[in-house]
Amino acid sequence: MIRKAGPGDLAALVALEAGFPEVDRFDRRTWRRLLAGRTVTLVHESEGMINASAVLLFRQGSDIARLYSISVAPVARGRGLGARLLSACEEQAHLQGAARLRLEVRSTNSSALRLYDAAGYRVIARLESYYPDGEAALRMEKFLIAPSDGAP
Numbered sequence: 001m002i003r004k005a006g007p008g009d010l011a012a013l014v015a016l017e018a019g020f021p022e023v024d025r026f027d028r029r030t031w032r033r034l035l036a037g038r039t040v041t042l043v044h045e046s047e048g049m050i051n052a053s054a055v056l057l058f059r060q061g062s063d064i065a066r067l068y069s070i071s072v073a074p075v076a077r078g079r080g081l082g083a084r085l086l087s088a089c090e091e092q093a094h095l096q097g098a099a100r101l102r103l104e105v106r107s108t109n110s111s112a113l114r115l116y117d118a119a120g121y122r123v124i125a126r127l128e129s130y131y132p133d134g135e136a137a138l139r140m141e142k143f144l145i146a147p148s149d150g151a152p
């Protein structure tokens with residue numbers, strides 16, 4: 001089941017990322033802020049356990065939503081969960097009025113790149129030294145609704 005997360009999910013969201021490298025995970029304070037802010041966090045729950053999460057950011061006056069994070073618990077990877085969650089994020093972003101979804105991904109994160117590529121995301125920029133450890137990011141984008149004639 002994919003549903004929106006709430007403040008009661010804080011501990012599970014922190015735990016889900018516990019095994020990730022420190023630079024790639026949110027701490028408790030960041031999760032608390034995300035759950036209270038202009039964001040939507042979606043989680044996948046199975047037998048009462050959260051095993052995947054994704055955070056969407058929205059900006060007033062912009063029709064571009066941002067996929068701020070997506071993670072699937074290591075034991076649950078490779079079974080289509082990431083793709084389902086990504087699709088739920090697109091649906092949610094569209095529902096909230098976004099025409100495009102953008103994200104940044106480490107240039108060496110091959111599984112995430114395959115996931116986004118398969119879902120129809122295209123690279124629109126390379127951002128050198130984007131991450132605190134100096135790695136470059138690829139900015140990717142997908143139109144959630146077909147661009148009208150003349151759009152880029």
Ligand SMILES: CC(C)(COP(=O)(O)OP(=O)(O)OC[C@H]1O[C@@H](n2cnc3c(N)ncnc32)[C@H](O)[C@@H]1OP(=O)(O)O)[C@@H](O)C(=O)NCCC(=O)NCCS
Nearest residue numbers: 070071072077078079080081082083104105111112114115
């Ligand atoms: C990236 C991530 C969310 C993918 O989740 P997942 O549930 O394993 O992905 P899925 O099973 O839905 O796979 C979707 C597609 O991604 C690709 N993919 C996923 N994992 C892969 C892997 N280990 N190797 C190669 N391709 C992979 C495949 O193309 C797959 O499609 P297919 O199975 O139809 O060929 C997951 O690996 C993860 O949480 N990684 C750590 C956090 C992270 O890097 N997040 C992205 C930050 S931008």
